[in-house]
Amino acid sequence: MPVLECKNVTKNFGALAAVDFISFSLEEREILGMIGPNGAGKTTLFNCIIGIYKPDKGRIIFEGRDITRLKPHQVCRLGLAKTSQIMEPFRSLTVFENVLIGALHGGRMKMADALVETEKVIELVGLVRDRDKASSSISVPARRRLELARALATQARLLLLDENMAGLNPYEIDEALELLGKIRESGISLIVVEHIMRAIMGISDRIMVLNYGVKIAEGSPQEVVNDEQVIQAYLGEKVSHYLGGIGLHGNHD
Amino acid sequence: MNSQAYRVKFWMCFIVASVATSLVPFFTSSEYILRIVTVVIFWIGMAGCWNIMSGYTGYIDFGPVVYFGIGSYATAIGMTKYGMPFFPSAVLSGIISVLIALPIGITTLRLRGAYFAIATFAFAETMKQVVLEFDRTFGVSFFQGSHGITLPIGGHDNTFFFYCFLAVTFGVILVHYGIEHSKFGYGLKAIHEAEGAAEIAGVNTTGVKLRAYVNSAFFLGVLGGIEAYWITYITPGDVFNVHKTVQMVIMTLLGGMGTFLGPIIGASFLTVLSEILGTAFVEYYLIMVGAIIITVILIMPRGVVGTIEEWSGIRFH
Numbered sequence: 296m297p298v299l300e301c302k303n304v305t306k307n308f309g310a311l312a313a314v315d316f317i318s319f320s321l322e323e324r325e326i327l328g329m330i331g332p333n334g335a336g337k338t339t340l341f342n343c344i345i346g347i348y349k350p351d352k353g354r355i356i357f358e359g360r361d362i363t364r365l366k367p368h369q370v371c372r373l374g375l376a377k378t379s380q381i382m383e384p385f386r387s388l389t390v391f392e393n394v395l396i397g398a399l400h401g402g403r404m405k406m407a408d409a410l411v412e413t414e415k416v417i418e419l420v421g422l423v424r425d426r427d428k429a430s431s432s433i434s435v436p437a438r439r440r441l442e443l444a445r446a447l448a449t450q451a452r453l454l455l456l457d458e459n460m461a462g463l464n465p466y467e468i469d470e471a472l473e474l475l476g477k478i479r480e481s482g483i484s485l486i487v488v489e490h491i492m493r494a495i496m497g498i499s500d501r502i503m504v505l506n507y508g509v510k511i512a513e514g515s516p517q518e519v520v521n522d523e524q525v526i527q528a529y530l531g532e533k534v535s536h537y538l539g540g541i542g543l544h545g546n547h548d
Numbered sequence: 549m550n551s552q553a554y555r556v557k558f559w560m561c562f563i564v565a566s567v568a569t570s571l572v573p574f575f576t577s578s579e580y581i582l583r584i585v586t587v588v589i590f591w592i593g594m595a596g597c598w599n600i601m602s603g604y605t606g607y608i609d610f611g612p613v614v615y616f617g618i619g620s621y622a623t624a625i626g627m628t629k630y631g632m633p634f635f636p637s638a639v640l641s642g643i644i645s646v647l648i649a650l651p652i653g654i655t656t657l658r659l660r661g662a663y664f665a666i667a668t669f670a671f672a673e674t675m676k677q678v679v680l681e682f683d684r685t686f687g688v689s690f691f692q693g694s695h696g697i698t699l700p701i702g703g704h705d706n707t708f709f710f711y712c713f714l715a716v717t718f719g720v721i722l723v724h725y726g727i728e729h730s731k732f733g734y735g736l737k738a739i740h741e742a743e744g745a746a747e748i749a750g751v752n753t754t755g756v757k758l759r760a761y762v763n764s765a766f767f768l769g770v771l772g773g774i775e776a777y778w779i780t781y782i783t784p785g786d787v788f789n790v791h792k793t794v795q796m797v798i799m800t801l802l803g804g805m806g807t808f809l810g811p812i813i814g815a816s817f818l819t820v821l822s823e824i825l826g827t828a829f830v831e832y833y834l835i836m837v838g839a840i841i842i843t844v845i846l847i848m849p850r851g852v853v854g855t856i857e858e859w860s861g862i863r864f865h
Contacts, residue, residue: 345748371750383745385738396738399731401750406731449750 296359298323298453298484299344299375304353306336306343313339315508316353321453326475326485328499328516330492332529335505337488338380341455345377346370357453371401376451378442380458384430390437391417391426394444401449413448420444420474435462439471453484460494472498492530496520496538504529558725569714573707586710588819591799593717593771595811598796600723601764603805604736605757607657610793611668614675615645615765617788619772621679624697624782625690634702638712638773645769646762653761657754669790676788696783699776712774720767724808736760740806802844804851813852 297320306314314336321327329337342348344355346367355363362370376397385393394416398409417426420440425433430441439459446454460471468491475498479485489495495502495516502519504512506528512519519525520538530538572585594616602609619641626637656667679691691697727733735756738746747753776782795818803814821840825833848855 347744347748367747368750368752371748376750377748379745379748383742385741385745387741388734388737392734396734396746396751397749400735400738400746400752403750409731445745445749 297321300356302354304343304350306339306348307351312508317510319503321484324479324484325500326479326498328495328502329486329488330495331505336508337505338457341377341457371449372403374452376446376449377455378446378457378459382438382442384441386431388430389427390422390430390441393430393441394448397445397448416444416448436467456487458488460489460491468494492538554729573710579706582706582710584823586713588816589713589717591815591819592812593720595796595799595815596720597764597768599800599811601760603800606740608665609668610665611672612768613788613792614672615768616772618645619769620776620782620787623773623776624699627699628697634777638770641773642766642770645765649762649765653758657757676784679784696781699780701780709778716767716770723763728808798841802851804853807853809853810851
């Protein structure tokens, strides 16, 4: 049984179809990359899955359960968590307390268990040094990891990562990819939205491409990078070429 | 500070403070001093109620006085019309406030920011009008409208009311204790900082907000009931007066919103200040109090507690 199934999910804002009959499925422990130009509907799709938006049409099935109409906190408690593109730490609280909230509320743990879980998660993501700092005062990579930690603490089995690597330098990206690998190994499935192609190519089992609210391609990273529609809409020839694709003229070196 | 240290510190301070305050009536023979202390305790309770709801969540409630008024009327009507004794009436005041706070909370807490403030304020004003016009509209004799209700005089002295208010304020303080370092408290703070992020982290924001709102309403109701019995005569304009809301807000702001000590410091400071200035400068004291409030807010926008925490790095929670 797939961990997540989206069937014909549609979300309109007035006359604009931000997400237009999108269907896909995700298997357990799979990492699905989602790419596309800005405004393609990636974040909107995430928001529909997590319950911030109610889809106008379609259904979302998580672990066999229809979650289409559920509220975000209910979806989270069922095991589906999301990080935000625009990071929103609980600013006046410490890093530790931020993650603790995920364990207490999303993870539905008692305080004693939540404290233990929080320590574990903080160590996993490498935030031990920043543990007691105000979350508004830590570096950008640390804040990214805090977003991730808070989501992990909710005991999620599926994570939606919305540009969790934005603002990282190449070294930090490598560290982040290593962390995602560890997370997948622990049994968690991921859908990763990124603009950093090197990262997406490296980590994804499959890639899905969105443009204007519609899925225009889906397949292995190699297939997607060679797809003409994807090249036209998003990648451009040079990038496709650089990533090992064939390009429009059928040449590669 | 960590949770364990906090717990120990709290109980030590609380026990010392409770014992000290409880003995005040025995250490002063002045009725005047006793009344001042009673008023301070009363306002700590009131400001604390506003802090529980608005201080922690940041949802600025502009109608908390409505539950105070409901409580006053519940006790007044219970005692005059139904011959109930005082203590059950005061408890009834709390219960009725809770029953009304539930539907009101569910509806108004969907609103944010200024809209929430307006809606809660509107509800308070509406309630005042209802109590004023109900009897005349329906041809009954229940609220007595603008005539007001006179409560039976029980022959209790100031000391009795001192302990009544003290008991309720202890309750409010204990709720604060229960909030700090708890799942509920973290939920409140998360809602304040980033409600959207809180939702996707699994916080049942509606449930958490409602719980704070109803908690606050209960204590306000009981305080209203005790106050009614103390002053023995209530009118709608008096017990539903927005001035009480304003005082709760200012005291909490001065002391520090969303902190444990905030309402205590703010209420004590403002009450004592008003009293001292009021006796010394009878004509101008309101202006002076206003000026002092503005100055304090300008110098210490996070209130006394917040500013001390910032300057010295000590965390009081």
